[in-house]
Amino acid sequence: MKESETETTKPAAGASDRPTTAVTFAARIERAARGARVRAVLLDFLLVWYAVGGGLFWARWTFNGPAPPWERPESIGSSGHLVLAAVALVLALLWSRSRLSPGRMITWSTHPLLKADAPRPEGGWWRTVHGILVLAILAETVALGWKITEIDLVSLFSSEGLAGAGRIFGALFRPEFGILPLVLEKMIETIYIALVATVVAVPIAFLLSFFGAKNLMSGNRRSLAVYGAVRFSTNLMRSIEPVLWAIIFTVWVSFGPFAGMLALLVHSVASLVKLYSEQVESIDAGPVEAIEATGANRVQMVWYAVVPQIVLPYLGFTIYRWDINVRMATIIGLVGGGGVGELLMQYLGLAKYGEVGMIVVVITAVVWALDYASAKVREAIA
Amino acid sequence: MGFLKVEGLTKVYDNGVVALDNVSFTVERGEFLGVIGLSGSGKSTLLRCVNRLVEPSSGRVILDGIDVTALDVPSLRAERRRIGMVFQHFNLVKRKSVLVNVLTGSLARQGTIASVLGSFSAEDRAKAMQCLEIVGLADRARVRASELSGGQQQRVAIARSLMQGPDLLLADEPVASLDPATSHSVMDHLERANKELGQTILCNLHFLSLVRRYTTRVIALKGGELAFEGRPEEIDEDWFKRIYGEQAREVGIE
Structure with a gap:
């Protein structure tokens, strides 16, 4: 069978009857399918690994019971994990031979070139053996969730438990007004930590956001690489929680508001770059085309065609970010990042719940007021 | 001679769609060239290939002796100053x-x-x-x-x-989202740019009545290929059906 014969008969090759175009297109489909098969095996592997491993752990918990918290929990060890992975890999390779395996269904139906070629079994995929297996894995997740989180309704509603809850709620609702001036001063510190972090983050994120927008950076390989680097590094920075950043910076610059501010700054830059870039990606491409067509350069194009479309959404995001930062600044205080959170942690350690109650009241009032104000401002500029 | 020469222009998009298939034609200085064809026949792609808002897959666009398709980015920007564009x-x-x-x-x-x-x-x-x-x-x-x-x-x-x-003006369906009265006012402005300022115009149009009223010459695209080239009055019933398909009926804009 000659290759060119089979390929020119493909209907997907487009309206052209010129063989060169048809062959290159078929070759691209072939190449896409090769990559997709590898990704499909990977997806199937993850699924099988999870299913078999989860089943194993569920059985262990069910027959041995959970390890008591004061004992070092047992692990199946690295050799156990290797065997588990090997078994899962063999099963996944076998499963992926079928065009209906979940990995192949996902990769084929989401790939732009292979979508048309994805199998559509009669009566729906969920009715096939493969679909039922996936449903079984979902059911396993529910069973595992119950086991892993050690759901225990008895202790939730026991009389001792309820009495403890009553003590703490009682104290919280009788706030110790004597410390109100101190709490307010610390609250101002928290608000400033959030404010400075936001104000410094905005110009940095503004500049980076254009480099993190795919529609502006897909021109050539080099700009795509810059786009990838910006998106990757900010995603990484964002996936590290602010509390973790705060711990890092308390080690770096020692405890206090500066560490908290830096932690919020890093996280704000990363989050704003994502929000800003996505805004740039969703702009109307028409003005970009029009300004480019006049022979303007990149900077002029961004300034005239992109910036006017994003200024208002940027403002909205920034105010929202400040709002989030005030909330986060209180949390960051808990690990030594300064502000009212630090105070909260001290009284919590002394079990002085009346004082804790006072702090919680102030935090709640400030957060509510900011939330309201930021919503109003965003409404006004939209 | 030819002010604008398009030679063997082909555009295959990344998804495999062949928008332009080996299109060649020449435009003289001062012409008002109409470009017609069904939606998706490649009209917009053709115009965007001339100023390289869309990068052609192969073929050449030569404007006043300069091969636009061969220019590097700075020279392309300089050349774009000579090419205006109006959009739908x-x-x-x-x-x-x-x-x-x-x-x-x-x-x-x-x-x-x-x-x-x-x-x-x-x-x-x-x-x-x-x-x-x-x-x-x-x-x-x-x-x-x-x-x-x-x-x-x-x-x-x-x-x-x-x-x-500009010396050359690309108009991509300039009146397709306007009502008939406004359409004529916009087309009149293009006509003045053509006649009084000597701008050469390539204009994508949907309505044949506008083609007959304003253009000096017309080309038609069908499935990305050049299907017709001639004077507007040469498009008779027969040609119309060949360009737009057997089922098509002409509607006018007055």
């Missing part, structure tokens, strides 16, 4: 004033920093006002572009192109 959806910067929108036509002549600061020379501002006067919108110069009607926005887009002062 006007593509104005909606949040900026009408005057600033017209001034953007001169960006390629401005320094980067000056243009970012928005400091255009008094001459440029005066010229922009003149361009607005030509399209009859001088009194709306300070208004935000988004506040104008569709027809007015398209006239601002034409003023922007006048400000640019």
Whole structure:
């Protein structure tokens, strides 16, 4: 069978009857399918690994019971994990031979070139053996969730438990007004930590956001690489929680508001770059085309065609970010990042719940007021 | 000779769609060339390949002896100054004033920093006002572009192109989102740019009545290939069916 014969008969090759175009297109489909098969095996592997491993752990918990918290929990060890992975890999390779395996269904139906070629079994995929297996894995997740989180309704509603809850709620609702001036001063510190972090983050994120927008950076390989680097590094920075950043910076610059501010700054830059870039990606491409067509350069194009479309959404995001930062600044205080959170942690350690109650009241009032104000401002500029 | 020569132009998009298939034609200086064909026949792609808003897959576009398809980025920018463009959806910067929108036509002549600061020379501002006067919108110069009607926005887009002062004007369905009366006013402005300023025009059009009224020559695309080339009055019933399909019936715009 000659290759060119089979390929020119493909209907997907487009309206052209010129063989060169048809062959290159078929070759691209072939190449896409090769990559997709590898990704499909990977997806199937993850699924099988999870299913078999989860089943194993569920059985262990069910027959041995959970390890008591004061004992070092047992692990199946690295050799156990290797065997588990090997078994899962063999099963996944076998499963992926079928065009209906979940990995192949996902990769084929989401790939732009292979979508048309994805199998559509009669009566729906969920009715096939493969679909039922996936449903079984979902059911396993529910069973595992119950086991892993050690759901225990008895202790939730026991009389001792309820009495403890009553003590703490009682104290919280009788706030110790004597410390109100101190709490307010610390609250101002928290608000400033959030404010400075936001104000410094905005110009940095503004500049980076254009480099993190795919529609502006897909021109050539080099700009795509810059786009990838910006998106990757900010995603990484964002996936590290602010509390973790705060711990890092308390080690770096020692405890206090500066560490908290830096932690919020890093996280704000990363989050704003994502929000800003996505805004740039969703702009109307028409003005970009029009300004480019006049022979303007990149900077002029961004300034005239992109910036006017994003200024208002940027403002909205920034105010929202400040709002989030005030909330986060209180949390960051808990690990030594300064502000009212630090105070909260001290009284919590002394079990002085009346004082804790006072702090919680102030935090709640400030957060509510900011939330309201930021919503109003965003409404006004939209 | 030929002012604009398109040779074997082919565009295959990444998804495999062949938008243009080996299209060749020549346009003389001062012509008003209509481009017709069904939606998806490659008209927009053709225009965008001329100023390389869309990068052609193969073939050449030669404007006044310069191979546009072979230019590097800085030279392409310089060459784009000579090629104006008007769009179906006007593509104005909606949040900026009408005057600033017209001034953007001169960006390629401005320094980067000056243009970012928005400091255009008094001459440029005066010229922009003149361009607005030509399209009859001088009194709306300070208004935000988004506040104008569709027809007015398209006239601002034409003023922007006048400000640019191109030799070649690409018009991509300039009246497709306008009502009949406004359509004629916009087409009249294009005609004046053609006759009085000597701009060569390539104009994608849907309505054959407009093609017959305004263009000096016409080409038709069908499935990305050149299906017809000739004078507008040569498109008879037979050709019409060949270009638009057997089922098509002509509707007019008066």
